[in-house]
Amino acid sequence: MATQAGADTNGQKVSERLPLSAEEAALLAGATLTDRAIQAHPRAYFAAMRKGDPIHHDKGLNSWLVTRHEDILAVQSDPVTFSVNKGYHEIQARGMHDEFRNYLREHGGGYFPDAIMSDPPYHTRIRKLMENAFTAHRVKELEPRITAVVRDLIAAVADKGHCDAVKDISVPITIRIIVEQLGLDPDIEDKISRWSVAVTAQIGAMQSREQMLENAAQIADLQNYIIGKMKERETDPREDMISDLVHASVTNADGTVEKLTFEEAVSLVRATLIAGNDTTATAIGNLFYVLVTKPGMAELLESIVDDDRKLNRFVEEHMRNEPPVRALSRMCTKETVVNGTTIPEGAHMLLVYASGNDDETVFPDPRKFDIERLNLGRHVGFGGGQHRCIGLALARMEVKVAAREIVRQLKDIKLAIPESEIQYTPTVATHTIESLPITYAKR
Amino acid sequence: MGNLKVIYTDVNGETRSFDDVEEGANLMETAKRHGVEGIFGDCGGGCACATCHVYVEGKWFETVGPPDDIEYAMLDMVTDVLKDNSRLGCQIKMKAELDGIEVTVAPTSGM
Numbered sequence: 001m002a003t004q005a006g007a008d009t010n011g012q013k014v015s016e017r018l019p020l021s022a023e024e025a026a027l028l029a030g031a032t033l034t035d036r037a038i039q040a041h042p043r044a045y046f047a048a049m050r051k052g053d054p055i056h057h058d059k060g061l062n063s064w065l066v067t068r069h070e071d072i073l074a075v076q077s078d079p080v081t082f083s084v085n086k087g088y089h090e091i092q093a094r095g096m097h098d099e100f101r102n103y104l105r106e107h108g109g110g111y112f113p114d115a116i117m118s119d120p121p122y123h124t125r126i127r128k129l130m131e132n133a134f135t136a137h138r139v140k141e142l143e144p145r146i147t148a149v150v151r152d153l154i155a156a157v158a159d160k161g162h163c164d165a166v167k168d169i170s171v172p173i174t175i176r177i178i179v180e181q182l183g184l185d186p187d188i189e190d191k192i193s194r195w196s197v198a199v200t201a202q203i204g205a206m207q208s209r210e211q212m213l214e215n216a217a218q219i220a221d222l223q224n225y226i227i228g229k230m231k232e233r234e235t236d237p238r239e240d241m242i243s244d245l246v247h248a249s250v251t252n253a254d255g256t257v258e259k260l261t262f263e264e265a266v267s268l269v270r271a272t273l274i275a276g277n278d279t280t281a282t283a284i285g286n287l288f289y290v291l292v293t294k295p296g297m298a299e300l301l302e303s304i305v306d307d308d309r310k311l312n313r314f315v316e317e318h319m320r321n322e323p324p325v326r327a328l329s330r331m332c333t334k335e336t337v338v339n340g341t342t343i344p345e346g347a348h349m350l351l352v353y354a355s356g357n358d359d360e361t362v363f364p365d366p367r368k369f370d371i372e373r374l375n376l377g378r379h380v381g382f383g384g385g386q387h388r389c390i391g392l393a394l395a396r397m398e399v400k401v402a403a404r405e406i407v408r409q410l411k412d413i414k415l416a417i418p419e420s421e422i423q424y425t426p427t428v429a430t431h432t433i434e435s436l437p438i439t440y441a442k443r
Numbered sequence: 444m445g446n447l448k449v450i451y452t453d454v455n456g457e458t459r460s461f462d463d464v465e466e467g468a469n470l471m472e473t474a475k476r477h478g479v480e481g482i483f484g485d486c487g488g489g490c491a492c493a494t495c496h497v498y499v500e501g502k503w504f505e506t507v508g509p510p511d512d513i514e515y516a517m518l519d520m521v522t523d524v525l526k527d528n529s530r531l532g533c534q535i536k537m538k539a540e541l542d543g544i545e546v547t548v549a550p551t552s553g554m
Contacts, residue, residue: 127487135489136513312516362553375552377493377520388485388492396491 014340015070017052024048032060033327033350033428034206040424042326042431046355055341061205061428063348064341065327069359069380071339072351076385079120081336082349084387087329088117090348092202096212100202103213108220109227112267115260120386125250127390129260130268133241136393142181146397149176150405158409158442162416165436170284174277174398182273183240184229195222196278197425199270203329204427226269230262245269276391282324282432283395284402289422289433290322291406292415294369304371305407313371315400320379321369326354326431328383354431356380413440447537449473451497452547454481466539470532470546471495481548488533490514493521495532496549503544504528507535521552 006014020028024047031038031045038045049056049067056065066072075082093100101111115126132138153172157163175192179185198218201207207215230246237243245268249259260268291298304310327350332343343349357379358366382389389395406413416437425432445465451474452458464473474482474495483494490513499507510518510530518529529549535541 131487131489134491136491136517137489140513308512309516309519312519316520374523375521377517378552382492384485385483386485390487392486393489393491 020052032058034060036426063350064343065350065352067352067355069356069362072356072380079386082330083119083333085118086331090331091329093212094205100216103216108223112263115264115267116271129248129250130390134391139393139397146401150401154405154409162439165288165438166285166433171281174281178277181241183242194218196274199274200278203429206426279324280395280398282430283399285433286322288436292413302407305404315396316376317371319381320357323353323357323381324430327352327428353380409443410440411443413438447542450545451479453479454548464537466537468537470535490534493517497532497546498526498528499530500545506540524549524552
């Protein structure tokens, strides 16, 4: 919050904590993000934290939830103290690390730590290597192809008058696009959805041992598939992203050049295939959700769909209003005071982007969908700092094209089940609708 | 090491000049290398965020030219600090005609 309430004993600024109502205090004392009901509808929990205990220890999750916009920015700006490498790999298969890793070594060609989920300076050179594939100008060149994919998928269900907006449209869109870009076989599209769920579940902090092993089996299958494709491209490079990654080299600070190791390349192909796929599908699913539940949204989108500037702003406000990735991990590598709260060494933290995007002191009337906000780009739906989402331009483009094609092909879109029956994927990391039956008329 | 000159006024108002900038280097990378306050370059130079926003001063804006549509879309996300001479530093590549260019780091978009 912008209000400065004072300073701690080290002279650091500490922003104001407001008194909580009895109801809010009870919520903070009793609620946890591991509760599926809270996961589905967390706004009241986040709001109570933002108000009175902005860096709150969630006992059920054993994690510190960073909920104010300013604190999320502060943590993101220090990627050494607040480690993504340790935060990500610690929450992965939490409590069952060794079994998870050994399973992949035995069945999945190896355990490959995520090279991009690392800390500087290593992270800096890995990221540099990936950035050229995802520039906004490169993504713009893909727009016609993305449009063709989206148009075909929506056209395939337009006549029926009903479909599952998540399973029939949102998930297939992002899978088909990444399969084409990486250069994978179209017939694996069905598997990718299962693989994506499995990888995301490992960081969701909600798995039983049986689920962890089922998901590990899917990840092993995924790794065996991509290792096969990478070996093909080693000898027979093509114009696709797998070939780019297999043959990529990185330049060190001293000017020496080294190739990525095979293990690093496997992890980066896996990340490219999964990371942007599930999350972008979630963003498109959430777009359908707001169109059918938030009054005036369908009319708003219809009125601005042919105005490129306004459509860009609509997409950005959607990323603020319904961020698909609602929280990601860090680990505190040394005892640190953040805005008056002492975070112990080794503590797990979640940067709660969905809360930062609702911070009333940065986005007045945050539940209002307002494409005229003067600080649209200030949202943290893509994270920020050195770990800001690398695929953000591609994600924006996919959501934008989806928004455009939905309006051009469908009208009178309605939710086909009661809103209270919408099920969310059990995870702390994303806010993902599992299934969204809708009805509509063809335009 | 190059021999082109860039003058930055950082977000705190401090002006610093660097005369060893190579042709082809962009103004985001150059600022980060020298620790110019207020330039972050989160997206790595992909024209996909607005954390290297600068105002190109005086006559230099004419030489640099206006942003293209893709760059404008990003600048439009920080409307509260957008000016007629706004550009993203990552999209300005140094060349002989820009030798001596003066830019001011834009403040962070806020409320």
